[in-house]
Amino acid sequence: MTALKRSRARSLAAASGLALCLALTACNSAASDDDGSSSAGGVNLDDCPDPAAVKKEIKDQITLGYSAPLSGPVAGVVEVSSRGFKARIEAANAAGGIDGVPIKIEYLDDAFSPDKAKANVTQFIEKMDVDILNTFGAGQVGAMADDQNAACVPLLYPSSSDPKYLDMKNYPWTVQFLPSAAAETSVLVHLIQEKVPDAVVGVAENETASGKAQSEAFQEAAKEAGLDIKLVTSDTDPNAAATALKEAGATVVYHAGVVGTCGAFDTARGRIGYEPELVVAASNCANAAEYLASGDAADGVTILRYYKDPADPALKDDAAVKEYLAALGDADDPSNSITVAGWLQADLLVNTLQQAADSDAGLSQLGIIEAARDQDYAAPILINGINWVSAADRPAGVNGFEPISWSTAEKRFVSAGDVVPTK
Numbered sequence: 547m548t549a550l551k552r553s554r555a556r557s558l559a560a561a562s563g564l565a566l567c568l569a570l571t572a573c574n575s576a577a578s579d580d581d582g583s584s585s586a587g588g589v590n591l592d593d594c595p596d597p598a599a600v601k602k603e604i605k606d607q608i609t610l611g612y613s614a615p616l617s618g619p620v621a622g623v624v625e626v627s628s629r630g631f632k633a634r635i636e637a638a639n640a641a642g643g644i645d646g647v648p649i650k651i652e653y654l655d656d657a658f659s660p661d662k663a664k665a666n667v668t669q670f671i672e673k674m675d676v677d678i679l680n681t682f683g684a685g686q687v688g689a690m691a692d693d694q695n696a697a698c699v700p701l702l703y704p705s706s707s708d709p710k711y712l713d714m715k716n717y718p719w720t721v722q723f724l725p726s727a728a729a730e731t732s733v734l735v736h737l738i739q740e741k742v743p744d745a746v747v748g749v750a751e752n753e754t755a756s757g758k759a760q761s762e763a764f765q766e767a768a769k770e771a772g773l774d775i776k777l778v779t780s781d782t783d784p785n786a787a788a789t790a791l792k793e794a795g796a797t798v799v800y801h802a803g804v805v806g807t808c809g810a811f812d813t814a815r816g817r818i819g820y821e822p823e824l825v826v827a828a829s830n831c832a833n834a835a836e837y838l839a840s841g842d843a844a845d846g847v848t849i850l851r852y853y854k855d856p857a858d859p860a861l862k863d864d865a866a867v868k869e870y871l872a873a874l875g876d877a878d879d880p881s882n883s884i885t886v887a888g889w890l891q892a893d894l895l896v897n898t899l900q901q902a903a904d905s906d907a908g909l910s911q912l913g914i915i916e917a918a919r920d921q922d923y924a925a926p927i928l929i930n931g932i933n934w935v936s937a938a939d940r941p942a943g944v945n946g947f948e949p950i951s952w953s954t955a956e957k958r959f960v961s962a963g964d965v966v967p968t969k
Contacts, residue, residue: 589698589718589719589912589915589916590718591698591912593696593698594697594698595696595697595698599911600698600910600911600912601907601910601911601912602910602911603908603909603910604647604677604909604910604911605647605909606647607647607648607649607650608643608644608647608648608649608650608677608678608899608909609650609652609674609675609676609677609678610649610650610651610652610676610677610678610679610680610895611652611654611666611667611670611671611674611676611678611679611680612651612652612653612654612679612680612681613653613654613656613662613663613666613667613670613679613680613681613682613686613690614628614653614654614655614656614680614681614682615655615656615657615658615682615683616653616655616657617655617657618657618658618659619658619806619807620658620682620683620804620805620806620807621657621658622806623805623806623833623884624682626833626879626882626884626885626888627682627705627884627885627887627888627891628888629874629877629878629880629885629888630870630874630884630885630886630887630888630889630890630891630892631888631889631891631892632651632888632892633870633873633874633875633877633889633892634873634888634889634891634892634893634896635649635651635892635895635896636873637873638892638896644896644899644900644903644909645900645903645909647903647909649895649896649899652670652674652676654666654669654670656681656686658682658683658685658686660683660685660686660688660689660755661689663681663683663685663686663689663690664689664690664693666690667679667689667690667693667694668693670699671693671694671697671699676699677699677700677911677914678699678700678701678702678895678911678914679694679699679700679701679702679704680701680702680703680704680891680895681701681704681705681706682704682705682706683704683705683706683754683755683756684706684707684708684711684754684755684756684759685754685755685756686704686706687701687704687706687708687711687720687722688708688710688711688755691711691717691720694719694720695717695718695719695720698719698911699719699911700719700720700721700911700914700915700918701719701720701721702721702894702895702898702914702918703721703722703723703891703894703895704720704722704723705723705724705830705887705891706722706723706724706756706759707722707724707725707726707727707730707756707759707760707830708722708727708755708756708759709726709727709728709759709763709941710759712726712941712942712943714919714938714941718915718919719915721915721918721919721936721942722942722943723890723891723894724829724830724943725829725850725852725943725944725947726763726941726943727759727760727762727763727764727828728763728766728767729943729968729969730760730763730828730829730850730947731760731763731764731766731767731768731800732767732770732771732968733850733947733949733966733968734764734767734800734826734850735764735767735768735771735773736771737826737848737949737963738773738798738800738824738826739771739773741823741824742797742798742823742824744797745773745797745798745823745824746774746776746794746795746796746797746798747768747773747774747775747776747796747797747798747799747800748775748776748777748778748779748790748791748794748796748798748799748800748822749761749764749765749775749777749778749779749799749800749801749802750779750780750781750784750787750788750791750799750800750801750802750803750811751778751779751780751781751802752780752781752782752802752803752804752807753780753781753782754804756804756830757781757802757803757804757828758802760802760803760828761778761800761802764800764802765778776794776795776796777790777791777794777796779791781801781802781803781807781810781811784810784811784813784814785814785817785818787811787814788811788814788815788817788818788820789818789820791820791822792815792818792820796822797822797823797824798822798823798824798825798826799822799824799825799826800826800827801825801826801827801828801831801847802827802828803827803828803830803831804828804830804831805830805831805832805833805836805884806833806836808827808828808830808831808833808836809833809835809836809837809839809840809844810836812825812836812837812840812843812844812847813839813840813841813843815843816840816841816842816843816844817843824846824848825846825847825848826847826848826849827847827848827849828849829849829850829851829852829947831847831849832849832851832883832884832887832959833882833883833884834879834881834882834883834957834958834959835879835882837952837954838957841954842954844952844954845952845953845954845955846951846952847951847952848949848950848951848952848962849949849950849959850947850948850949850950850966851883851929851947851948851949851950851959852928852929852932852944852946852947852948853883853886853887853890853925853927853928853929854866854867854886854927854928854929855881855883855886855958855959856870856871856880856881856886857881857958858958865926866926866927867927869926870886870889870927873889874889881958883959886927889927890925890927890928893925893926893927894921894923894925894934897921897923897925898914898917898918898921899914899917901917901920901921902914902916902917905917918936918942919936919937919938919942920936920937921934921935921936921937921942922934922935922936922937923935928944929946929948929965931946931965932944932945932946932947932948932965933945933946940969944968945967945968946965946966946967946968947965947966947968948961948963948964948965948966949961949962949963949966950962
């Protein structure tokens with residue numbers, strides 16, 4: 547550890563007041579001053595407790611501090627995602643790392659609790675001196691964002707889609723992975739209007755921060771499109787949610803679910819014989835195991851996808867799919883969408899780190915966040931025609947979606963339309 551980085555870590559508590567600045571002002575907007583301490587990439591190093599440490603080259607290893615639910619309600623899903631994430635990092639290290647610098651992942655368990663994630667970020671920064679951070683869930687991002695932004699430690703590609711943290715002025719050091727809830731739900735609303743013109747719409751909302759963010763974005767997109775919503779109900783009791791929506795006469799249901807809990811709602815619908823004309827769900831509701839467990843009730847559930855399906859026979863000769871499957875080896879169910887998403891997360895990180903290393907700022911925290919804010923990357927595992935884009939005038943995320951529907955007969959998602967571009 548360098549003395550400069552240790553100094554920065556010890557300064558976190560004193561720097562916590564910067565979070566207020568980040569939350570209330572545009573103090574971190576792009577600027578440039580005579581001594582070059584400010585960055586044109588949307589971050590202002592004058593706000594950092596130790597600007598020199600942020601510009602210091604990372605030489606020995608790149609340490610990623612990952613606050614993850616290794617226990618708790620979604621631990622099993624995170625394990626599935628981690629297979630892909632770890633496989634991509636291992637492949638990068640086997641190929642020489644980032645110009646010879648390996649990537650190391652340090653995990654701390656947060657049990658899907660925002661309070662524990664907040665404690666973890668303090669430990670990562672103050673005691674473990676990590677270079678970059680990651681986490682799982684919008685609540686966890688919310689608990690970490692102020693502290694990591696105040697400390698100028700990049701939080702890269704966490705599994706969250708809360709539009710709040712796409713604000714580059716208030717959260718310049720945070721770049722989320724999941725598609726913007728606003729962009730995703732806008733596409734779903736127009737899909738509903740196209741497929742069920744006279745829809746009576748109901749929403750089943752997961753009570754987590756992730757579920758609420760998706761639900762709120764859907765409601766806003768529906769309002770803008772002139773689509774009325776008859777009922778919004780919690781999915782905490784899936785049976786009660788399904789019953790309430792059936793009694794309300796909802797012919798279309800949007801499930802603002804969270805992976806690991808999505809299938810329970812479909813199972814409940816099947817139990818009471820509730821068959822809406824169309825069921826759409828958040829893109830994180832992609833875990834094949836949940837749909838298999840729900841049986842016929844899940845048939846036709848539609849979500850949006852942006853990465854390739856390794857189980858698609860049409861992609862058996864696709865170079866990216868072959869590389870992915872070779873790296874996963876004998877892992878259980880390598881074609882699971884959650885595993886593919888984990889691989890994509892890590893691939894975005896590897897690309898960002900390499901772009902930083904090739905930049906004038908170099909492999910430093912400054913170079914890394916500037917690279918994350920300057921992306922137009924056709925990741926090989928993304929569906930052809932979809933890129934990962936991040937720019938000063940555009941929040942980070944994919945620039946298109948493909949609608950897909952679960953097929954009980956084929957036991958996988960199948961295409962339900964052409965790629966829909968987003969702004």
